[in-house]
Amino acid sequence: MLFTSLDYLLFLPVVVTLFWVLPLKFRLPMLLAASWFFYMCWNPAFILLIVGMTAANYMLGNILHNAQSHRKLIFGIGITANLLCLGVFKYATLFVTSAASVVGLVTHQTPDWHVNIILPLAISFFTFEFIHYLFEVYRGNKPVDNFVLFSLFAAFFPTQIAGPIKRYPDFVAQMLSHREKHPTLKMFDEGLPLILIGLAKKVLFADNLAVLVQMGLQEPSSYGAPELWLFAYAFAFQIYFDFSGYTDIARGSAMLFGYKIPINFNMPYIASNMSDFWHRWHISLSTWLRDYLFIPLGGSRGGRWMTNRNLFLTMALGGLWHGASWSFVVWGVYHGLALIIHREFTFIRDKVEWLKSFAQTKVFHVMSLLLTFHVVCVGWVFFRVENIGTAFSIVKRMVFFKPIYAAAEQGQFFVLKENMPVVVPVVMAMVALLLIQNWPVSYLNTKQYFKKLPAPVKAVFCTALLFAIITFTPDDSKPFIYFQF
Amino acid sequence: MTNGTTPGKLKRLATTIAGSTTILMIGMFIAAEAIIKEVKPLRLFNHTGLTTINQNFLVAKLPPCMSAHENPQVLLLGSSLVLVPSVRCDDDFYKRKTRYDRWYYRNVIDEYTKADFFQNELARQSGKQRNVLDLAVAASIMSDQYLILKKYLDSGKSPEMIVLGIAPRDFLDNLRQDPEKTPTYSILADLTCIKDLFEQKRSKESITNFALGYFSDVYKNRGDYKTFLTGYTARVTGHPVDLYNATKEMEKTAAATASVPTADLIAEPKNDSGVLDNSKPIYEARKNNLFDLKEYRRIYLPVNNQVFKTQMSYLDKFLALAQSHEIPVVLVEMPVTKENLALLPEDIKARFEKKVAMLATKYDAKIVKPLDKHSFTTEDFEDSVHLNGKGGTRVFSYVAEEIGKDRELAARSMKNKTAVGSLPIRWPFQ
Numbered sequence: 001m002l003f004t005s006l007d008y009l010l011f012l013p014v015v016v017t018l019f020w021v022l023p024l025k026f027r028l029p030m031l032l033a034a035s036w037f038f039y040m041c042w043n044p045a046f047i048l049l050i051v052g053m054t055a056a057n058y059m060l061g062n063i064l065h066n067a068q069s070h071r072k073l074i075f076g077i078g079i080t081a082n083l084l085c086l087g088v089f090k091y092a093t094l095f096v097t098s099a100a101s102v103v104g105l106v107t108h109q110t111p112d113w114h115v116n117i118i119l120p121l122a123i124s125f126f127t128f129e130f131i132h133y134l135f136e137v138y139r140g141n142k143p144v145d146n147f148v149l150f151s152l153f154a155a156f157f158p159t160q161i162a163g164p165i166k167r168y169p170d171f172v173a174q175m176l177s178h179r180e181k182h183p184t185l186k187m188f189d190e191g192l193p194l195i196l197i198g199l200a201k202k203v204l205f206a207d208n209l210a211v212l213v214q215m216g217l218q219e220p221s222s223y224g225a226p227e228l229w230l231f232a233y234a235f236a237f238q239i240y241f242d243f244s245g246y247t248d249i250a251r252g253s254a255m256l257f258g259y260k261i262p263i264n265f266n267m268p269y270i271a272s273n274m275s276d277f278w279h280r281w282h283i284s285l286s287t288w289l290r291d292y293l294f295i296p297l298g299g300s301r302g303g304r305w306m307t308n309r310n311l312f313l314t315m316a317l318g319g320l321w322h323g324a325s326w327s328f329v330v331w332g333v334y335h336g337l338a339l340i341i342h343r344e345f346t347f348i349r350d351k352v353e354w355l356k357s358f359a360q361t362k363v364f365h366v367m368s369l370l371l372t373f374h375v376v377c378v379g380w381v382f383f384r385v386e387n388i389g390t391a392f393s394i395v396k397r398m399v400f401f402k403p404i405y406a407a408a409e410q411g412q413f414f415v416l417k418e419n420m421p422v423v424v425p426v427v428m429a430m431v432a433l434l435l436i437q438n439w440p441v442s443y444l445n446t447k448q449y450f451k452k453l454p455a456p457v458k459a460v461f462c463t464a465l466l467f468a469i470i471t472f473t474p475d476d477s478k479p480f481i482y483f484q485f
Numbered sequence: 486m487t488n489g490t491t492p493g494k495l496k497r498l499a500t501t502i503a504g505s506t507t508i509l510m511i512g513m514f515i516a517a518e519a520i521i522k523e524v525k526p527l528r529l530f531n532h533t534g535l536t537t538i539n540q541n542f543l544v545a546k547l548p549p550c551m552s553a554h555e556n557p558q559v560l561l562l563g564s565s566l567v568l569v570p571s572v573r574c575d576d577d578f579y580k581r582k583t584r585y586d587r588w589y590y591r592n593v594i595d596e597y598t599k600a601d602f603f604q605n606e607l608a609r610q611s612g613k614q615r616n617v618l619d620l621a622v623a624a625s626i627m628s629d630q631y632l633i634l635k636k637y638l639d640s641g642k643s644p645e646m647i648v649l650g651i652a653p654r655d656f657l658d659n660l661r662q663d664p665e666k667t668p669t670y671s672i673l674a675d676l677t678c679i680k681d682l683f684e685q686k687r688s689k690e691s692i693t694n695f696a697l698g699y700f701s702d703v704y705k706n707r708g709d710y711k712t713f714l715t716g717y718t719a720r721v722t723g724h725p726v727d728l729y730n731a732t733k734e735m736e737k738t739a740a741a742t743a744s745v746p747t748a749d750l751i752a753e754p755k756n757d758s759g760v761l762d763n764s765k766p767i768y769e770a771r772k773n774n775l776f777d778l779k780e781y782r783r784i785y786l787p788v789n790n791q792v793f794k795t796q797m798s799y800l801d802k803f804l805a806l807a808q809s810h811e812i813p814v815v816l817v818e819m820p821v822t823k824e825n826l827a828l829l830p831e832d833i834k835a836r837f838e839k840k841v842a843m844l845a846t847k848y849d850a851k852i853v854k855p856l857d858k859h860s861f862t863t864e865d866f867e868d869s870v871h872l873n874g875k876g877g878t879r880v881f882s883y884v885a886e887e888i889g890k891d892r893e894l895a896a897r898s899m900k901n902k903t904a905v906g907s908l909p910i911r912w913p914f915q
Contacts, residue, residue, distance in 0.1 A: 006693040006694075006697070010693075185501065185504075185505045185507060185508070188505075188507040189505055189506040189507050192506070192507050192510070193506060455503065455504050455505060455506045455509055456503065456509055458506045458509075459506050459509030459510040459512075459513055460513065462506060462510045463510050463513040463514050463517060466510070466514060467517070467703055470701065470703050470704050470707055471703065471707045471710045471711050471714070472711060473707075
């Protein structure tokens with residue numbers, strides 16, 4: 001059930017109404033039943049997986065908490081079991097085909113090995129939530145003593161499919177606090193605009209940009225550097241609007257139940273360096289990677305080179321988390337290297353006096369902002385293009401810029417213009433706008449300008465948005481990109 | 486005491502409403518919907534030539550005809566293959582100057598509901614005066630004809646006879662494969678009576694769309710708004726509005742480079758701001774170079790057997806529906822140029838002929854084939870499929886003649902009692 005589907009338009013109000021109408025003791029069970037129903041809409045059989053993993057982790061958490069000895073062993077078993085589940089369902093195909101390729105390289109005859117396993121929806125997200133749970137219980141935090149509440153933690157439908165990755169202490173505290181609460185208009189006043197903004201990001205921007213990106217990928221070899229950069233920009237904004245749109249709908253939907261999900265994006269394309277980018281992009285994942293991978297690996301405690309190693313490994317594994325494809329690993333490695341380069345640059349910068357003072361200037365800030373954005377865009381090529389060879393050839397053509405590329409003589413820009421009538425000028429305008437928005441949007445965001453607007457002004461904005469969504473929603477909206485992870 | 490607390494309560498209520506984005510938004514949405522329903526804002530932009538009021542100018546004539554009180558005796562149905570020659574014939578009949586520019590197509594031909602020449606011929610050949618209503622719709626396909634007839638009959642009207650012009654393109658249009666995505670469907674499906682929802686097996690999406698369209702006028706006509714806004718953006722940015730137009734523009738550019746005449750049959754004189762200009766009428770038809778053959782290749786090929794089968798099933802339904810209302814049907818196989826026909830694989834032509842003959846026999850419909858009597862050359866056409874005034878005159882005269890001399894048909898059509906007035910199609914609970 002897509003957030004952008006008419007099914008969800010019916011499902012959400014029904015569940016919200018039931019939640020607030022039912023007596024307190026039935027609210028959480030009803031929400032859990034609705035969340036499991038939501039999951040079963042994709043494939044009913046896989047409800048067994050999520051319920052099974054929930055029950056196992058619930059028991060492990062309690063055993064771990066009560067254990068006087070062998071805590072490390074129990075913790076290890078729990079983490080291994082979760083990773084095994086993820087590995088079997090998500091990475092078995094990749095491992096088997098890769099092994100076949102390696103055997104093929106040695107024996108000069110590639111064996112026809114393949115496995116046919118369906119990737120369960122949202123497994124990457126709820127597995128990470130379970131791992132976080134076991135980590136926290138192992139570190140001494142109190143486990144959840146209510147199975148319904150724990151099941152809801154993993155299955156809560158607004159965040160079920162593509163996060164944000166939740167933290168259980170916060171979730172449990174908020175979910176229990178509604179016992180004293182009745183629905184308030186404030187919940188709806190905050191939740192509904194967020195849902196509308198999320199829908200607008202998805203159907204007005206992401207879905208339209210997807211057409212342009214798809215066109216670029218059909219025959220990338222026939223395009224020159226300017227077009228390829230345009231496609232990369234388009235994908236950068238497509239994935240941003242798609243994923244942040246999803247998150248906004250998730251946050252807005254959760255608010256209708258009185259639960260506030262922390263933000264997952266904070267204007268990532270105005271980041272001034274790669275480290276800053278990861279503080280703004282998919283925040284729930286980057287903080288998870290920091291807390292449960294980077295720090296356990298040693299974090300920054302082992303000196304400069306060990307820190308770089310940990311950074312590299314964290315990002316490479318973070319890349320692999322995104323999908324069972326080597327191109328995601330390359331994307332992760334690329335970001336790991338970019339973070340290391342940035343880190344090394346800061347050491348040099350701090351030692352060279354003129355560089356240190358130049359780094360304080362606005363010119364440097366704008367330059368670093370543009371550089372970061374373009375480095376991220378190059379990374380998106382590896383993320384989007386499944387074939388690594390093709391991705392490298394696209395990047396090569398983008399980086400070694402040839403303004404008069406052979407195909408350009410045949411008027412590629414003309415083809416683009418003809419085929420993408422409205423999108424191209426819109427994309428160009430958007431790229432320009434988003435790049436120059438740094439100061440005003442940062443300012444408005446810091447001041448929480450939208451929140452401070454009078455209700456009638458917000459209502460006019462939301463009504464206009466609603467009409468725009470109604471008018472421009474395509475008949476066949478595409479699934480959210482992060483659903484595949 | 487009540488007097489003391491009521492203003493206080495009202496004040497609190499007003500404060501709550503004024504302070505709530507949700508309540509205000511719902512209120513504004515309902516108010517905006519009511520205003521839009523009343524004002525129909527797209528009409529204000531009619532002068533731009535971009536508006537597609539009531540979904541699409543191609544089908545704008547249908548709703549008024551459905552709810553009109555007139556009840557003509559003969560219903561003329563078909564695609565532009567019927568519509569264009571009926572206008573040309575009437576222009577000749579009344580000695581009007583016919584035109585060959587886009588403005589005329591859009592404002593006269595597409596909205597034309599008469600067939601006076603044919604009506605006159607019918608009266609002359611059969612000795613009986615019958616009014617003819619021309620509900621032929623440009624770019625329509627067979628499923629559209631079924632829907633038009635169904636809605637027309639549902640509206641309470643009952644013609645004495647139906648004349649349906651058909652050609653292979655009505656069953657094989659690759660550009661319009663989905664019966665639920667045509668302009669005719671868009672406009673007429675919204676006129677659904679609730680019994681339609683139960684009578685036909687409809688998808689969940691279709692039912693939801695219907696329900697949302699019922700509550701929101703903007704949702705119902707979102708196609709209109711989208712078309713207008715994208716059309717306007719395309720005009721401002723100088724880009725074609727969609728892939729279809731983009732391809733046509735590229736073909737035009739290529740043709741201009743190669744110094745060959747433009748592929749467009751219909752000229753589009755525009756003023757400086759790009760709006761179709763009625764002050765530059767074109768009265769002279771271009772030489773018929775059959776430039777639309779390229780488009781027809783896209784329409785026909787590759788032949789989609791599933792589409793053919795589906796559309797044939799609608800001819801079956803069409804004839805069954807007419808039979809259930811005891812209305813005789815005359816199927817006119819509209820002539821097209823031999824060059825156009827040559828695009829079709831032989832087996833498809835044979836299947837088309839065979840299936841039409843079989844269905845006509847099954848439902849006792851009369852088939853009229855003007856090609857049996859006349860031979861048509863490119864001189865009788867405006868392009869590869871649309872008859873001009875000369876060709877149209879020969880076809881309509883022949884059809885009237887065939888109807889006139891068929892006594893059984895005349896007797897059957899007399900049986901059908903004419904209903905008086907009409908029932909506007911409305912949601913039954915309204």
